[in-house]
Amino acid sequence: MGIDIGQVIAVHADALQLRAERTKVLASNLANVNTPGYQARDIDFAASLERVMSEGGEGVETGDGGELMYRVPHHPSADGNTVELGVEQAAFAQNAVGFQTSLTFVQMKFKGLAQAIAGQ
Template sequence: MSIDFTKATGVHPDALKLRAERTKILASNLANESTPGYQARDIDFAAALRQSQQDGEAGLSLMAGDDAELKYRVPFHPAQDGSTVELGVEQAAFSQNASDFATSLQFLNIKLKGLAKAIAGQ
């Protein structure tokens, strides 16, 4: 009897991949905070995760550099230089994403430890 790890681990591997990609996007926004005219980008995490669950590995199109899933962030207070990056908003989004990444990683770790115990017969 074989173990199907995609079913055993659930949504968490896809969530980790998307969170890692979102970290790159948010870091790019933060790095370009002082760049005039820079347009802050982000992804709709829930929609991207739903799409990855429906399409499997092919659904993670952000990994291949596809910008179709990226959305422009609408600023609360537009800057005069045309930049839509707001430092506080980006820092909060980055922090929340890091926390969510750690949570998904912990859930995946718990599931894998449970599988290891089941395999060992404990």
């Protein structure tokens, strides 16, 4: 009987890929904190993961597929930039914790598989 690694790590592989994409978006926001007219973007992680799972795990796609959203600022700036440093830093940190959590679950799954193969 073969082991399907895709089934073993299930949602966590898609979550890791989606978190990596969100990291890129948030890093871009942070890099453009002082760029006049820059519009902060973000990914709705829960909705995106739900879409990927309902499509049978066909992969994560961002960009023009409607996954990226504009962030509405709490305090709009005079130059039209919608990046708020504190908000972006908090989102980045929260995303990093989520990435680490998913990675830990994947590691635990592989450790369990290794123990099962070794007969422990």
